[in-house]
Amino acid sequence: MAVRTPLILDGSNNLIEMSTAQINAVKDRCRYLYGSDPSVALSIVSSGGNISPAMIDTRLRSGASETGSGNQVTGITAADYPAEGTTDEPAAFNVTTYDKVSQSAANTTESADTNNVAFPIYQTGGNIQAMSLTDLYDTFIKPALNTVASAVGQPGTYRMHTSNALSGYTNLGLVFTDTRANIGAFSASLIGTSGTFQQHGSTIQSFYLLSKNNITAPSMEQMLFIRNSDKNIEEYTQAEMDTFLKNSMRHVASEVTGSKIRYKLDTGTDAVQLGSSVTDTILTGGSGVYTISNPSADDYRAQEFPDGTEATATAWNLRMYRA
Numbered sequence: 001m002a003v004r005t006p007l008i009l010d011g012s013n014n015l016i017e018m019s020t021a022q023i024n025a026v027k028d029r030c031r032y033l034y035g036s037d038p039s040v041a042l043s044i045v046s047s048g049g050n051i052s053p054a055m056i057d058t059r060l061r062s063g064a065s066e067t068g069s070g071n072q073v074t075g076i077t078a079a080d081y082p083a084e085g086t087t088d089e090p091a092a093f094n095v096t097t098y099d100k101v102s103q104s105a106a107n108t109t110e111s112a113d114t115n116n117v118a119f120p121i122y123q124t125g126g127n128i129q130a131m132s133l134t135d136l137y138d139t140f141i142k143p144a145l146n147t148v149a150s151a152v153g154q155p156g157t158y159r160m161h162t163s164n165a166l167s168g169y170t171n172l173g174l175v176f177t178d179t180r181a182n183i184g185a186f187s188a189s190l191i192g193t194s195g196t197f198q199q200h201g202s203t204i205q206s207f208y209l210l211s212k213n214n215i216t217a218p219s220m221e222q223m224l225f226i227r228n229s230d231k232n233i234e235e236y237t238q239a240e241m242d243t244f245l246k247n248s249m250r251h252v253a254s255e256v257t258g259s260k261i262r263y264k265l266d267t268g269t270d271a272v273q274l275g276s277s278v279t280d281t282i283l284t285g286g287s288g289v290y291t292i293s294n295p296s297a298d299d300y301r302a303q304e305f306p307d308g309t310e311a312t313a314t315a316w317n318l319r320m321y322r323a
Helices: 020-036 133-148 238-255
Strands: 007-009 015-017 040-044 055-061 091-098 101-105 121-124 127-130 158-161 169-181 201-212 224-226 233-235 261-266 278-285 289-296 299-305 308-322
Touching: 007 121, 007 224, 015 121, 020 133, 020 238, 040 169, 040 201, 040 261, 055 308, 091 169, 101 261, 121 224, 127 224, 133 238, 158 169, 158 308, 201 278
Parallel strands: 055 169, 055 278, 169 278
Antiparallel strands: 007 015, 040 101, 055 091, 121 127, 158 201, 169 201, 224 233, 261 308, 278 308, 289 299
């Protein structure tokens, strides 16, 4: 319903309102608690990942080989070979499809507000009152999740990276490998019979999914609640506070519309980008290298090999957003 200012005890056991810094410390504790057991998780599967679209590694292969009709007895001339105008240009083909990232959201239950006094107390109009569950969300949970969803590197979240190791993260596995035509591997001696291809490639870059390690547990003030049995005011233990704060973080992140955390993998630019772009590169701008071969008598072959310059064909980004 609203943002509240919880009460705590000072050194003389007087009731005082929490400072902004103390409230922020609770929000930091919430981020830590979520990082210890996130309710929205990414994982690596062998195939059939449910984050769309699938990522496809493409590269150039040669054009199809052509065979001429010369006669070596009369002497070899250029006319014996298929003319360049009759040979196919190098073309892109799909090497490997990667759909290895899956997302899951836990089925959670909201924290119980037993007798409407389960949550921290605050002062309003001279009266002491317990927060509602909505108050708890507005005061601590949603602001903490806003921070979690605001930038790369938050506890309980993920990122793409160009290495399988990064300080502060745990590697979950390979998600994509970019290959590109290896120009130096195409050879006249490898030109096959009519209609065959050469498709030599080199690995350019691999990409990995990493999970962010948790932050150190922040300390926080002991908030107060109304005891059910006699309506006296007591301090929560840290374990009691952690229980309802963690459960609330997990529930809101997983199931509360407008505040849920979700991930997507796409070519767009909206939402928060998590780590490196996953890029599929390819050679472009070339016209093909026309190459001939005469492996044996009366066997005249021609083929066009890839050339050109490196360019990005597609870039996918892992993004985090609120749903």
